Amino acid sequence: MKTLVLMVPVILVLGCGTGEELPAADTTTDENSPAEIADSTEPVDTSAVETDAQPEETPSESDSVTEAILYTLKPGIAGVFAVGSSEHDTFEASLVYSNGTIEEIELMAEGMAYPALKMTFEDSSSILLELSDTDRTVCRIDINSPLFKTEEGVGIGSTYDDLLSNYSFNGISWGDNGDPLVVVEDAGMSFLLDPGDWWQMGEVQGEIPGDTEVTSVIIW
Numbered sequence: 001m002k003t004l005v006l007m008v009p010v011i012l013v014l015g016c017g018t019g020e021e022l023p024a025a026d027t028t029t030d031e032n033s034p035a036e037i038a039d040s041t042e043p044v045d046t047s048a049v050e051t052d053a054q055p056e057e058t059p060s061e062s063d064s065v066t067e068a069i070l071y072t073l074k075p076g077i078a079g080v081f082a083v084g085s086s087e088h089d090t091f092e093a094s095l096v097y098s099n100g101t102i103e104e105i106e107l108m109a110e111g112m113a114y115p116a117l118k119m120t121f122e123d124s125s126s127i128l129l130e131l132s133d134t135d136r137t138v139c140r141i142d143i144n145s146p147l148f149k150t151e152e153g154v155g156i157g158s159t160y161d162d163l164l165s166n167y168s169f170n171g172i173s174w175g176d177n178g179d180p181l182v183v184v185e186d187a188g189m190s191f192l193l194d195p196g197d198w199w200q201m202g203e204v205q206g207e208i209p210g211d212t213e214v215t216s217v218i219i220w
Helices: 063-071 087-094 162-168
Strands: 005-010 020-026 072-074 100-109 114-120 128-130 138-144 180-184 187-193 214-219
Touching: 063 072, 087 100, 087 114, 162 180, 162 214
Parallel strands: none
Antiparallel strands: 005 020, 100 114, 114 128, 128 138, 138 214, 180 187, 187 214
């Protein structure tokens, strides 16, 4: 009876490959013995075998971080826009918003024209970036979009009670067009309020309703 011996070297590969060589495998077989491999194989339970199927995608933490950067109001900052930025840099920054477009416009005040940039979003809300007429840097940002909120969650649609709960301020001032204005010095922001019966002739009459809504946010 002849015996055939095959010596097969096996290389173990881990990660980038260690090159570690294992002992040669002994594959000695009897040429006259019947092949019984197929008959002796036990059924394999594949119920626990992992597949290549991937779970459904869920919003990642990076998505929420990106949204916070794009739509958060901070002192001197509205999303990616900042007071003091040049007109060119402001145009470049606006490109991160795929849901809006920016254009150059002119504002009129007391018969004078002033340069500004207007960012308009798909929901027709907007941000107005007023430019200095001397060096054309952003000197004021008017937020007229509910997409943008402060870190405390205050924005358009928030209420006077929300302002009282999150900020310290001294009374009500006159704002654009004579509307009531809350100035929060520490935040570098002002909040225009929806005037009601309590705001008559530019003065507070009685108690300000807690559900009076914020109509615009101004960063200066």
